[in-house]
Amino acid sequence: MTEQTSMRLSKRMAELGLCSRREADSYIEQGWVSVNGVKAVLGQKVTESDRIDLNKQAHESQARRVTVLLNKPVGYVSGQPEKGYQAAVALITPENHWSGDKSRIRYQESHLKGLAPAGRLDIDSVGLLVLTQDGRIAKQLIGDNSGVEKEYLVRVRGKLSEEGLRLLNHGLSLDGEKLRPAKVEWQNEDQLRFILKQGKKRQIRRMCELVGLRVVGLKRIRMGKVKLGQLPPGQWRYLEPGERFV
Numbered sequence: 259m260t261e262q263t264s265m266r267l268s269k270r271m272a273e274l275g276l277c278s279r280r281e282a283d284s285y286i287e288q289g290w291v292s293v294n295g296v297k298a299v300l301g302q303k304v305t306e307s308d309r310i311d312l313n314k315q316a317h318e319s320q321a322r323r324v325t326v327l328l329n330k331p332v333g334y335v336s337g338q339p340e341k342g343y344q345a346a347v348a349l350i351t352p353e354n355h356w357s358g359d360k361s362r363i364r365y366q367e368s369h370l371k372g373l374a375p376a377g378r379l380d381i382d383s384v385g386l387l388v389l390t391q392d393g394r395i396a397k398q399l400i401g402d403n404s405g406v407e408k409e410y411l412v413r414v415r416g417k418l419s420e421e422g423l424r425l426l427n428h429g430l431s432l433d434g435e436k437l438r439p440a441k442v443e444w445q446n447e448d449q450l451r452f453i454l455k456q457g458k459k460r461q462i463r464r465m466c467e468l469v470g471l472r473v474v475g476l477k478r479i480r481m482g483k484v485k486l487g488q489l490p491p492g493q494w495r496y497l498e499p500g501e502r503f504v
Contacts, residue, residue: 267291
């Protein structure tokens with residue numbers, strides 16, 4: 259963006275990683291944002307040379323927002339469920355709170371408000387699912403320019419040639435679009451390790467189909483620097499204050 263080009267303040271705030279666009283509009287409405295030392299107004303245009311600051315209330319609001327790590331079992335959907343299915347957020351209860359949680363954050367019902375998945379995990383896949391109230395974390399993990407690695411252990415059936423393995427690493431296309439380079443290697447005789455930096459719908463299963471493999475089990479074990487670790491299936495914990503995805 260050149261210095262002469264202007265854009266909506268909320269968009270610029272999201273670009274800078276200050277918050278999500280929706281959060282930005284809320285902060286502006288509440289008078290929590292200033293541009294070049296002057297209180298901002300909704301719909302205001304700015305350029306990249308303008309200085310944008312959040313006040314104390316905005317920072318305190320962000321500090322209260324929680325991020326939850328869930329070991330999702332089979333049978334739960336990440337987002338809005340269709341009839342007959344349950345959303346993974348239904349597992350975020352005091353009873354399922356992992357006893358090994360070291361965050362020292364006490365569970366409150368308010369932590370469920372606006373808690374949304376940052377990335378998909380299919381109904382028949384298991385492992386690390388991140389749910390957050392914080393738009394900054396959601397943008398890190400699923401924003402258009404997100405480069406955060408997601409690591410999976412994938413149990414497969416079928417024969418994979420050397421050329422097929424090469425294509426899994428780089429060379430396949432889905433939905434008419436070339437996939438970003440991945441890191442794919444054998445973990446053991448029937449399990450592959452995938453490290454991706456994107457997340458198309460059912461991407462790993464579809465990639466495997468293209469090289470003659472069938473996925474019989476898929477588990478996400480890491481997102482960025484945050485690992486699933488010892489978190490038991492069906493249980494959850496809070497992201498610790500010192501933990502970061504990037």
